[in-house]
Structure formats: C-alpha cells, structure tokens
Amino acid sequence: MKRSAVAIGLVAAALLSPAAPASAHSELNSVNPAADSVITSSPSSIDLVFNQEINSDFATVNLSDSSQRPWAGTKITVTGSSVTAPVTSKLPPGRYTVAYRVVSADGHPISGQSSFTVGAGAVPSASANGRESASSTAATSSTAYDPANPKASEGPRRGRGPNWVLISVMAVLGLTLGTIGVLLVRRKNDAP
Numbered sequence: 001m002k003r004s005a006v007a008i009g010l011v012a013a014a015l016l017s018p019a020a021p022a023s024a025h026s027e028l029n030s031v032n033p034a035a036d037s038v039i040t041s042s043p044s045s046i047d048l049v050f051n052q053e054i055n056s057d058f059a060t061v062n063l064s065d066s067s068q069r070p071w072a073g074t075k076i077t078v079t080g081s082s083v084t085a086p087v088t089s090k091l092p093p094g095r096y097t098v099a100y101r102v103v104s105a106d107g108h109p110i111s112g113q114s115s116f117t118v119g120a121g122a123v124p125s126a127s128a129n130g131r132e133s134a135s136s137t138a139a140t141s142s143t144a145y146d147p148a149n150p151k152a153s154e155g156p157r158r159g160r161g162p163n164w165v166l167i168s169v170m171a172v173l174g175l176t177l178g179t180i181g182v183l184l185v186r187r188k189n190d191a192p
Helices: 002-016 150-154 164-190
Strands: 028-032 037-039 045-050 060-065 077-079 082-086 094-103 109-118
Touching (some): 028 109
Parallel strands (some): 037 109
Antiparallel strands (some): 028 045, 077 082, 094 109
C-alpha cells in the first residue's frame, strides 16, 4: 500500500509540473542586400531567408529611404522559407531600411529590420581585428512600426524563455500535494 501511495504522489507531482516549452523559434538566417552592406547598384528585390517555412498570408516587407519614402512593392513572394519583395524602381544613392514582419508556419511572428547603403556614401562597420561586425551579416531584431497595422508591429517578446521561478513553484507544489496524498493514504491505513 505504501508503494501505491508513493506512486500516486509521484504521478500527481508529474501532472502538476509544467513541461518546459520548446525553444526552437523561427529566425532570420540572411537578408540580401546584407545588413550594413554598401552596394554599388540598386537591387531589384529584397530577399529574406528564414530557418523555417513562412506563412504567405502574413508576410510584409517594407523598404524606405532616410525620409521614410517607400520603395518596396506590395506583391511579396513567399516560397518555403524565402520571402522576396520587389523594389519598385532604381534606388538612388543613400541609406535604406528594410523592415519585415512575417509569421512562420508554426505561428511564431518574426519581425525586425536591416539597413544597407546604395553608393559609396558609407563604410561598413569593422571590429578591432578588421573583420566585419556581426551586425553586418545578420539583420537586427528590432521591431519596425507599421502605422497601417499597429498591432502587427508589436513583434515577438524578447527574452521570454521558460519562467524557471514558476516552474520551480509548480514542482514544489506538485511534490507537496503528492506528499499530502501519501500521508493521507498512510493515515487511513494506520487508522483502526
């Protein structure tokens, strides 16, 4: 009987302890033109590649110059994990910002922005050892505001992994309830 009480307590603890959520979220693998790059001629499109398939119904890519003038077309093409936005006309020399918001096939929203320069007006950033900085090879993951759709501009919440305090409290609560269950069964068996 003691073994069954212990088993009941362990099952109760297991059921009450939350499982750790999966942490493999979608993310941007690459952007072309590359982040912080200086290109000599206008690109015909903006190409984004993610690590998971993208839902074609919720893909948005905006391209704007320093005065917020839009340069990307609205006909976005999604093929698996690749998203392509056409550039509406030849870009004059200057700095441009790519802002994107997509939803992966698993429902995870991804948003961020990246910048590049057309012409020789800027020099790519370099680290102390002469190599390009990490920001020049991957887009920054800050949320771009879209006035036409403020709700979509919220972006994913950063730094929200498993809440270990909550998981610990739930585990202790489960063990406590299991122990109480064992003690109640024991008390019932010890009663005359």
